[in-house]
Amino acid sequence: MYKLLVISIDELWLKGKNRPAYFRAIKKHVVDVLTHYQDEVIPIKNEEQRLICTSEKGFNQDAILALQKVPGLHSIQPSRAIDLDLEKIIDEVDLELASMREMPRTFKVITKRTNKRFPHNSMEISRYIGHLILKKLPQYKLVVDVHKPQLVVSLKVSDQHIYIATKTYPGIGGQPFNTSGHLITLLSGGFDSPVASFLMNKRGCRQTYLFFYAYPFVGQNVLDKILKLVGILGQYQNGSKLYVLPFGEFQKELSDHIKPDYRTLFFRKYMLEAAALLKSRLKADAIITGDVLSQVSSQTIGNLAIVDQLTPAMVLRPLIGFNKSEIIEISRKINTHDISTIPHDDACAMFAPKHPVLRPDPEYFLSFAKENQVKYEVLLNQVLDQAGIYQISIDGKINQLK
Amino acid sequence: MIYLDYAASSPVKEAAIKVLMHSTVNDFANPSSNHQLGLDLTNKINLIREKMLNLLGIKRGYRVIFVSSATEANNLVIRGLAIKKGDHILISPTDHPSIKVPSYQLMREGINVDALEHDEEGLIDEKHLFEKTFLKEKLLALSYVHNQSGHIFQIDNMVKKIKEHNKNIHIHVDGVQAAGKININMRDMLIDSLTISSHKMGGPKGIAALILRENVDLHPLILGGGQEYSLRSSTLAAPLIFAFFAAFCEAMEKKDELNLKLSNLKDYIMENLPKQCPEVIFPFAKAITSHHILMMIFPKIKSDILIRHLEMKKIYVSTSSACSSKNNKDNEVFTHLKIKSAYHQNVIRLSMGDETTLEEIQTFINEISLIHQDLIGIGVR
Numbered sequence: 001m002y003k004l005l006v007i008s009i010d011e012l013w014l015k016g017k018n019r020p021a022y023f024r025a026i027k028k029h030v031v032d033v034l035t036h037y038q039d040e041v042i043p044i045k046n047e048e049q050r051l052i053c054t055s056e057k058g059f060n061q062d063a064i065l066a067l068q069k070v071p072g073l074h075s076i077q078p079s080r081a082i083d084l085d086l087e088k089i090i091d092e093v094d095l096e097l098a099s100m101r102e103m104p105r106t107f108k109v110i111t112k113r114t115n116k117r118f119p120h121n122s123m124e125i126s127r128y129i130g131h132l133i134l135k136k137l138p139q140y141k142l143v144v145d146v147h148k149p150q151l152v153v154s155l156k157v158s159d160q161h162i163y164i165a166t167k168t169y170p171g172i173g174g175q176p177f178n179t180s181g182h183l184i185t186l187l188s189g190g191f192d193s194p195v196a197s198f199l200m201n202k203r204g205c206r207q208t209y210l211f212f213y214a215y216p217f218v219g220q221n222v223l224d225k226i227l228k229l230v231g232i233l234g235q236y237q238n239g240s241k242l243y244v245l246p247f248g249e250f251q252k253e254l255s256d257h258i259k260p261d262y263r264t265l266f267f268r269k270y271m272l273e274a275a276a277l278l279k280s281r282l283k284a285d286a287i288i289t290g291d292v293l294s295q296v297s298s299q300t301i302g303n304l305a306i307v308d309q310l311t312p313a314m315v316l317r318p319l320i321g322f323n324k325s326e327i328i329e330i331s332r333k334i335n336t337h338d339i340s341t342i343p344h345d346d347a348c349a350m351f352a353p354k355h356p357v358l359r360p361d362p363e364y365f366l367s368f369a370k371e372n373q374v375k376y377e378v379l380l381n382q383v384l385d386q387a388g389i390y391q392i393s394i395d396g397k398i399n400q401l402k
Numbered sequence: 403m404i405y406l407d408y409a410a411s412s413p414v415k416e417a418a419i420k421v422l423m424h425s426t427v428n429d430f431a432n433p434s435s436n437h438q439l440g441l442d443l444t445n446k447i448n449l450i451r452e453k454m455l456n457l458l459g460i461k462r463g464y465r466v467i468f469v470s471s472a473t474e475a476n477n478l479v480i481r482g483l484a485i486k487k488g489d490h491i492l493i494s495p496t497d498h499p500s501i502k503v504p505s506y507q508l509m510r511e512g513i514n515v516d517a518l519e520h521d522e523e524g525l526i527d528e529k530h531l532f533e534k535t536f537l538k539e540k541l542l543a544l545s546y547v548h549n550q551s552g553h554i555f556q557i558d559n560m561v562k563k564i565k566e567h568n569k570n571i572h573i574h575v576d577g578v579q580a581a582g583k584i585n586i587n588m589r590d591m592l593i594d595s596l597t598i599s600s601h602k603m604g605g606p607k608g609i610a611a612l613i614l615r616e617n618v619d620l621h622p623l624i625l626g627g628g629q630e631y632s633l634r635s636s637t638l639a640a641p642l643i644f645a646f647f648a649a650f651c652e653a654m655e656k657k658d659e660l661n662l663k664l665s666n667l668k669d670y671i672m673e674n675l676p677k678q679c680p681e682v683i684f685p686f687a688k689a690i691t692s693h694h695i696l697m698m699i700f701p702k703i704k705s706d707i708l709i710r711h712l713e714m715k716k717i718y719v720s721t722s723s724a725c726s727s728k729n730n731k732d733n734e735v736f737t738h739l740k741i742k743s744a745y746h747q748n749v750i751r752l753s754m755g756d757e758t759t760l761e762e763i764q765t766f767i768n769e770i771s772l773i774h775q776d777l778i779g780i781g782v783r
Contacts, residue, residue, distance in 0.1 A: 217782065255781070
């Protein structure tokens with residue numbers, strides 16, 4: 001097991017004066033992840049644009065996998081450290097190779113040098129170490145391939161150490177958690193909303209998930225799906241919450257009072273309004289939905305536009321220009337795909353008319369909303385008061401609070 | 403609370419609870435122990451075996467094998483009989499999974515599993531049955547009373563005819579929904595094994611019995627100390643056995659009285675529910691089904707939505723429809739019972755028992771009619 005992790009930070013070069021704050025945020029998240037998975041105090045040192053973490057026990061695989069989900073990290077390298085002496089590198093490479101289960105046949109050395117006083121530049125170091133590996137470690141029968149090497153020997157020359165790594169775990173990159181606002185994320189159980197949530201994780205948003213639970217029209221199996229999904233999505237956050245709003249009675253009440261072909265549109269409107277109310281209660285900044293333009297009839301530009309007119313909050317739609325295949329590809333990568341495919345009942349579909357309105361009549365829609373503003377705001381607040389609340393821990397474990 | 407799901411599990415009878423509590427405290431010894439405490443328990447259990455056989459009309463020739471559940475009993479027969487590669491067995495596609503799933507396992511091992519056919523009323527197609535069984539089948543598994551539709555299959559006549567032509571066939575009957583409800587007189591029924599379960603007749607869970615003809619050889623599923631004629635090693639759960647027996651006795655004692663009540667209640671529903679909810683369909687005639695089970699179809703509303711609305715009123719019934727509108731696969735059991743595929747997601751099973759009252763049934767009728775009307779009103783699909 002490696003006792004050293006070298007973590008590279010993504011997008012740090014974009015930052016100017018707020019670099020320290022940015023660094024603090026990312027460090028806190030890394031500390032929290034490592035404390036959770038390692039069960040020991042992990043000293044973390046800032047070195048230029050990197051975090052150097054050391055563990056007495058050695059880092060376990062779960063900790064490394066969890067770090068891959070920390071927004072803002074470019075990569076994680078389990079490493080060995082030596083003094084600033086190039087001759088010592090070869091023994092460490094030998095140890096690395098000896099511990100490999102599958103022997104690579106081709107390799108390449110990549111050097112990054114932040115210590116500009118070191119007497120050799122990166123190219124020279126790479127060439128020299130490559131030469132040494134061929135000469136001093138002939139037993140591994142390695143050959144150089146600079147284009148598609150099976151093994152990359154990565155060297156990082158800092159002020160005091162040279163770090164040697166042969167494995168690089170890519171992070172999700174982007175911005176650190178909790179540096180880009182607090183969002184209310186609408187989740188449905190399909191493919192889109194978990195992917196939308198994931199994308200905004202990369203942009204450093206803290207998220208509170210919101211699910212509209214249309215019991216008794218839909219059953220417990222839908223809620224189980226949502227809990228599984230937030231168990232995955234919550235691992236990109238540093239502690240998050242899920243609100244489950246009992247919405248069946250509200251949908252029924254609403255259906256009794258509106259034209260049937262406007263049902264889906266009004267459900268959408270009032271879901272966003274409920275999200276906006278929750279946003280105000282939690283002093284959050286905006287709402288995320290998984291909307292994709294024109295994917296279904298309620299997502300026509302006319303429908304999205306007219307609902308947005310009445311939503312008293314900013315609505316982010318990170319998937320608006322995505323194709324379904326692109327969304328599904330991401331869902332596979334983040335492991336929400338297999339949960340999203342579990343069949344579930346969809347209350348909106350249950351109430352949906354055969355031919356939902358595509359070009360809503362603004363007069364009817366807006367005047368109904370205006371006339372009933374007070375009534376439904378009261379009802380939505382009642383629904384929010386009755387919400388079930390779940391806490392999601394950094395490792396995706398879920399605990400019902402209310 | 404109005405509980406109308408007796409076919410899934412019944413409330414435990416007071417007599418059974420009393421026996422269970424007393425016996426749990428006092429009968430802690432291991433019946434297999436060689437000291438007096440153990441011997442006493444063994445004797446008591448053996449006496450119960452005899453009495454249970456009597457309740458089923460048997461004087462001799464059968465054994466009672468206590469097992470943990472009806473599923474285990476069915477598995478013990480299907481997996482335990484010496485059925486060889488290339489042999490044929492016959493089951494119904496409408497059978498309980500505890501018969502179907504082990505049979506499918508045999509199929510993977512090279513045994514031919516044939517399917518019984520059902521006629522338009524959902525009853526077993528006897529002509530087809532005889533064609534099959536007179537020739538080559540090694541095992542026939544039948545349900546006495548169907549667990550979802552309540553059909554009473556005319557086991558007695560069928561079995562006799564089959565045995566006239568094929569003496570070697572093993573006939574296994576799943577009597578879980580029948581025992582304690584209808585008269586089972588096994589003495590001259592010629593069946594080789596019968597499964598009965600405690601918790602379906604007001605006994606505790608975790609105990610069931612396989613009534614097995616004495617000369618039948620089975621491979622045990624569980625090996626160990628050799629209890630239950632070496633067919634089911636495990637320390638005998640004396641308190642569960644005693645409580646099971648207490649429930650069984652009471653069920654048999656009150657069987658006729660209960661059947662009369664349930665028959666009346668069933669008449670009442672079939673007469674009054676359509677008055678308030680004209681859409682309801684009862685797919686099977688009362689004359690061919692057990693009084694405690696009533697299947698009904700609400701063609702316009704999915705059954706899972708109905709049962710969740712009922713559950714909000716603390717009324718509990720059952721459905722076996724798929725959990726999702728997107729899962730549009732037909733239900734195999736319903737298909738073979740000849741229920742139209744369009745109705746597969748609209749089936750509700752109501753099942754009653756000794757604590758069910760007319761008042762409860764009236765409430766059920768009122769509530770489900772209101773809910774139904776309401777859901778149709780808002781156009782839920």
